[in-house]
Amino acid sequence: MNIRSASRRAAGALHAPPPARADKDGSRLRVATYNIHKGVRGMGPQKRLEIHNLGMGVQALDADLVCLQEVRLFHHGDANRFDHTHFGWPKQGQAEFLAPEGYESAYRTNAVTRGGEHGNALLSRWPLGDVGHHDVSDHRFEQRGLLHTMVQWHGVTVHTIVAHFGLIHASRVRQAERLGDYIDAKIPRGALVVVAGDFNDWGERLDPIIGAAGLQRAAPPDARRGPLTFPSRMPLFALDRVYTRGLRCADTFVPRGAAWARMSDHLPLVVELERV
Template identity: 60%
Template sequence: MNIVRVATYNIHKGVQGVGPQRRLEIHNLGHAVEQLDADIVCLQEVRKVHRREEKYFTQWPELPQADFLAPEGYEAVYRTNAFTRHGEHGNALLSRWPVVTHQHEDISDHRFEQRGLLHVEVMVHGQAVHVVVVHLGLIRASRARQVAQLQRFIEREVPPAAPLLVAGDFNDWGDLVQRALDATKLSAFSGGRHATFPARMPLVQLDYVYARGLTPLGVHVPRGRIWWRMSDHLPMIAEFGLPD
């Protein structure tokens, strides 16, 4: 059985703290992504550019964050969710395997939260695997509508028999997302929750890797000071078996 290792991580735009106490963590995040040793890394809150922070931090990378974080030999795919006064940010996918196609869909539910999903088709061990990176809204009613849009997107864009991964920050403290995705035959790992937020003292699971057409093998959430200093979320790593 071929194994695919998938990670999802909300990197908080590569900066921690607020005001004059904020610190640049993007360089540490680069080392962290390498340590994850995942075939596919799904990232949220990734900056393409931020003109104010670029002036404030002398070590701000010259490359967009997705390209900067991609380990050697990986391909980076980024699409913008939100445009702000000083720049833009969105979702990204880093892949050890060849990227076939990618596309973006706006799932913003209201003007105060710009959200999107990133759909990437990756050729893993010679087999096409579809990956959708998501970052849902903070309001429950918005999430319900966004999950419904995600379901319609999957029905429209992903062949029913194709292996599918849906990963990201779902911002859901309950079972709204899980119940909705059950209808799409997408499932997360059973056996209790794997808390990812807040990173310093994780109490709830906001980050998930859902799968369809793959065999779940294991899930892990790394913890410790080196992780909670880099983002307000912890990364989640999941392993799956690819069908022959």
Template identity: 55%
Template sequence: MKTFKVATYNIHKGVQGHGPARRLEIHNLGLAVEQFDADVVCLQEVRAFNRQQARRFKHWPQQGQADFLAPEGYTPVYRTNAITQHGEHGNALLSRWPVLEHRHEDMSDHRLEQRGLLHATLQLQARELHVIVMHLGLLPGSRMRQTQQLHDFIMREVPADAPLLVAGDFNDWGSAVSHKMADVGLHTNTGKKHPTFPARLPLAQLDHVYARGLHRLGSQVPRGPIWRRMSDHLPLLVEFAWDAP
């Protein structure tokens, strides 16, 4: 395989709307993930379980959302970031390729936001690909400290010559995170922006797939009424090719 596709998507815990108008979107999200036809799907705000929502919605899945959303033949990996009164949620990765190992690191910067990263090593024939899924904090200072923590994690856990993807919701309305990521050789799309938030009227690209040791071929953001209703974010799809050895 010379090229492959990666998707990143903040699914807003599978529920949209407010108050009595809240609606369950996890089934539509399952169809969306299948439609991506991506080799690697990186998800944020994924519920492992939630007792309150399970009581409210008749068709709440019995499985955790990572398992529920994984198309046939994919391996789901989920790790918890936040424990709440009624359940827990975190990051997930769905992979067409074998998952050799995975780990989690707590990235919480203060007591009001529980954050973390999910690191997985994937096997494709003789190649290994490292993928990190993350969701940065809402405060600018938190994001900078969490990005530095990410750098330290990469230095410690990822071989310097290994292809690496870092995907997720970076919550950065400017370019501070992108500049800091570039310091360690991780780059997102250059030139044209791909706004992903808010889904109903996208103004900013909060969602990115940063890469090292891979060649970016193109990026796209699906648009249309169905995509606007499933989450407060739009998904980002990126196609890559392997760099020459």
């Protein structure tokens, strides 16, 4: 079963077991990136808890690496609001809560807000090494950062960076440049690199800047633009992306359907990668 048919099954029935992988020998690295909107949707009286559904969604993706943005470590207000609901607010941080059985998790805070904090996370089927954080905030109104984790995959290190860029184009340009500077300074030349996240690049203008850092966008060879992931109910923009070095994209998929549209304002992007 290939990634497209597998993910259709997952989107249609989140309670089903994780779909079968196309590579029986595990030679491909399946990477998902997903902005989970802090595990809640709606506002005011219509605000609802989606973190439990997101847990089923993450498991259904059956990815080796799940790169998450807008992940809550804690939030007192939401915890109090949803504590008496049927499922309740998770007792642990959302990264740990969402990690499927057997996965390791890494989390670092980007933003401290009234009542709580949130940031980026990585869930990994493969062993994790050192975990670091690099602040790329461009102004005081938006706190942004890079989560850098070393993943041990088939005996090699894959430097995995989870990113969430700003809402202003000029800020995103500077953050893309800082990403390149960080890779030059902190990651050995020739090492495998995966950078995944929500780049908020509405105008599709960051690829040349990120490409100057030696990264290429994971997309089908004949694609004119990346898979659309935002907004989840009617995707028009390719905000969620994966960039790589030393790996090539073999396949991509964005699961769709009412269940996925309900859980977050973004859809997850799933890519399968092979060694170059």
